[in-house]
Amino acid sequence: MHWIILPVILPALLAPLIGFVMRHDITLARTASVAGTVVLLAIAVGLTALAADGVTHVYRLGAWPAPFGIVMVLDRLSALMVLLTGTLALIVLIHAIATGWDARGRHFHALFQFQLMGICGAFLTGDVFNLFVFFEVLLIASYGLMIHSGGRDRMRAGLQYVVMNLAGSTLFLFALGTLYASTGTLNIADLAARVPEIPAEEAALVRVAAILLMIVFAVKAALFPVQFWLPATYANAPAPVAALFAIMTKGGAYAILRVHTTAFGPGVPGTEGLAGAWLFPAAVVTIAVGAFGVLGARRLMPLISFSVVGSMGTLLVAVAAFSATGTSAALYYMIHSTFAAACLFLVADLIVTRRSADVLSAAPPTVQNGLFAALFFAAAIGMAGMPPLSGFLGKLLVLDALRDPGLIGWAWTAILAGSLLTIVGFARAGSTLFWKSTAVPVLVTDEAAAPDSPPNTDATLAQVVPTVAALAALAGLAVFAGPVSAYLEDTSAQLFDRAGYVAAVLGDDKEG
Amino acid sequence: MELIVSTTVAVLTAGGVYLLLRLRTFPVILGLALLSYAVNVFLFASGRLAIDQSPILSPYGEASYTDPLPQALVLTAIVISFGMTAVLVMIGLGAFLEADTDRIDIGPEDSDADAEKDTQD
Numbered sequence: 001m002h003w004i005i006l007p008v009i010l011p012a013l014l015a016p017l018i019g020f021v022m023r024h025d026i027t028l029a030r031t032a033s034v035a036g037t038v039v040l041l042a043i044a045v046g047l048t049a050l051a052a053d054g055v056t057h058v059y060r061l062g063a064w065p066a067p068f069g070i071v072m073v074l075d076r077l078s079a080l081m082v083l084l085t086g087t088l089a090l091i092v093l094i095h096a097i098a099t100g101w102d103a104r105g106r107h108f109h110a111l112f113q114f115q116l117m118g119i120c121g122a123f124l125t126g127d128v129f130n131l132f133v134f135f136e137v138l139l140i141a142s143y144g145l146m147i148h149s150g151g152r153d154r155m156r157a158g159l160q161y162v163v164m165n166l167a168g169s170t171l172f173l174f175a176l177g178t179l180y181a182s183t184g185t186l187n188i189a190d191l192a193a194r195v196p197e198i199p200a201e202e203a204a205l206v207r208v209a210a211i212l213l214m215i216v217f218a219v220k221a222a223l224f225p226v227q228f229w230l231p232a233t234y235a236n237a238p239a240p241v242a243a244l245f246a247i248m249t250k251g252g253a254y255a256i257l258r259v260h261t262t263a264f265g266p267g268v269p270g271t272e273g274l275a276g277a278w279l280f281p282a283a284v285v286t287i288a289v290g291a292f293g294v295l296g297a298r299r300l301m302p303l304i305s306f307s308v309v310g311s312m313g314t315l316l317v318a319v320a321a322f323s324a325t326g327t328s329a330a331l332y333y334m335i336h337s338t339f340a341a342a343c344l345f346l347v348a349d350l351i352v353t354r355r356s357a358d359v360l361s362a363a364p365p366t367v368q369n370g371l372f373a374a375l376f377f378a379a380a381i382g383m384a385g386m387p388p389l390s391g392f393l394g395k396l397l398v399l400d401a402l403r404d405p406g407l408i409g410w411a412w413t414a415i416l417a418g419s420l421l422t423i424v425g426f427a428r429a430g431s432t433l434f435w436k437s438t439a440v441p442v443l444v445t446d447e448a449a450a451p452d453s454p455p456n457t458d459a460t461l462a463q464v465v466p467t468v469a470a471l472a473a474l475a476g477l478a479v480f481a482g483p484v485s486a487y488l489e490d491t492s493a494q495l496f497d498r499a500g501y502v503a504a505v506l507g508d509d510k511e512g
Numbered sequence: 513m514e515l516i517v518s519t520t521v522a523v524l525t526a527g528g529v530y531l532l533l534r535l536r537t538f539p540v541i542l543g544l545a546l547l548s549y550a551v552n553v554f555l556f557a558s559g560r561l562a563i564d565q566s567p568i569l570s571p572y573g574e575a576s577y578t579d580p581l582p583q584a585l586v587l588t589a590i591v592i593s594f595g596m597t598a599v600l601v602m603i604g605l606g607a608f609l610e611a612d613t614d615r616i617d618i619g620p621e622d623s624d625a626d627a628e629k630d631t632q633d
Contacts, residue, residue: 176585
């Protein structure tokens with residue numbers, strides 16, 4: 001049963017090979033990277049099938065027993081996240097290769113594989129300190145990807161992003177120190193066993209640690225008031241990288257779900273209701289920030305970035321309920337918003353590289369204006385949450401899960417008004433980009449004369465396929481909403497079965 | 513002992529946060545370094561303060577030892593923060609050479625000027 005560690009080992013071995021051996025041969029690096037990602041996706045499918053039986057599988061590194069050694073834990077939730085990562089990574093990678101983004105700087109594929117290693121590790125680990133380590137792995141790879149191909153704005157935004165995340169990492173360590181000082185363990189299952197034993201009046205330090213951890217995860221998840229790094233970062237990152245980053249914000253949401261449900265979740269006297277009480281208002285404000293950002297954005301990439309902020313708000317409103325129905329709705333919306341955000345960034349890349357700038361103003365239409373308009377329209381429908389794509393069902397599930405009297409007013413107002421503003425913002429951007437542009441005459445002579453004018457050529461099939469694949473994922477998610485949400489209900493039931501998780505990880509059965 | 517350690521952590525953190533808020537590359541790098549020193553000392557203290565004791569159980573003694581886990585954590589944290597500082601220096605240098613400014617914050621005048629320029633293009 002060494003399968004559980006493979007999503008970490010495979011990219012970890014492949015990345016240095018690509019970085020050192022294949023660095024002068026882009027074709028070889030591309031082949032290896034795609035092959036590695038396909039194998040990763042296959043492993044993820046296998047792990048999902050393995051986890052579907054509802055048993056929490058534990059992999060003990062070096063066969064050390066659980067609270068002392070390092071454990072990797074595979075349950076339905078981690079398997080789902082790894083599968084999501086694998087699928088998204090393949091889509092993004094094909095786009096990056098087809099559009100030539102990977103050749104505009106060095107070591108794209110090596111960094112890409114390291115990024116996958118960090119993301120998969122963060123989803124599979126059963127230990128809070130290893131969560132920190134894997135977050136660092138994915139962050140250090142993301143620094144490289146963020147400033148891939150360079151440029152003034154990108155370097156400055158990248159510097160901001162690095163400083164922000166280093167401060168976040170320091171806070172993470174402070175949180176871990178506090179947690180270890182108050183509980184004497186950092187294993188999630190061991191925490192889940194020990195934290196409930198602390199009486200409420202002595203749990204002050206644990207509460208501090210829980211909130212510090214939530215702030216750290218909120219930085220990753222772009223939650224108000226620490227969301228401000230996201231628009232600048234995503235808008236200035238290479239578009240395929242921004243599409244891959246769509247899973248990184250979900251990593252923050254996953255960490256909140258995992259740690260604050262399992263260790264500090266319902267039924268724990270010291271910390272019960274603490275996370276939700278802070279998370280809920282912050283998530284509501286995040287939706288508002290995202291919606292106003294979409295409405296006020298003057299460029300396409302920031303517009304999409306703010307819509308990502310808004311979708312993280314919607315996702316975390318559902319997470320903040322810390323109930324089984326809320327969590328399964330949040331998971332459905334998480335799958336949806338990952339693909340929707342990625343799809344929007346990929347479409348935006350196709351459009352922006354064919355225009356002189358990504359500023360939202362009428363300019364001579366690009367070739368295949370109709371095709372790009374259709375793709376953007378479909379992706380925007382998905383993101384804004386209108387039928388027939390899965391965003392509508394996702395938001396419906398979230399609204400349905402938030403019917404408690406204390407939540408319904410704020411949550412429903414925020415989500416519904418936020419959706420409306422998002423629709424208006426996307427409609428405005430789309431009409432400026434695609435309709436008003438058709439009225440602007442194309443200056444053929446100018447474009448031919450200017451040597452640095454953007455390539456106004458047809459998108460090849462390989463450039464369009466990844467976007468269509470992401471859209472197909474949204475459509476598939478809507479068509480198979482029944483089976484998917486049934487599976488997600490099982491997933492969240494397993495997440496809330498804290499006794500089962502503790503027994504599986506700390507139990508004596510030696511599976512590994 | 514407790515007073516010295518806690519004062520050290522407090523002073524290092526305060527200095528680190530102050531330097532971080534200067535929003536210039538060099539002070540920010542120093543500030544992050546101070547913060548990582550602070551967190552390393554803090555992690556040490558999270559295993560309880562013990563002087564002159566080995567991090568392994570002695571076969572003869574009264575089982576008095578210092579907690580080895582925070583030491584392992586600190587070691588990991590030092591390695592990571594050292595690597596990250598090196599990366600940050602390189603990216604900071606790159607950003608300075610590209611943009612000719614060492615400011616971390618991207619002010620509204622910058623992006624507005626860019627948007628204006630783009631519109632004129």
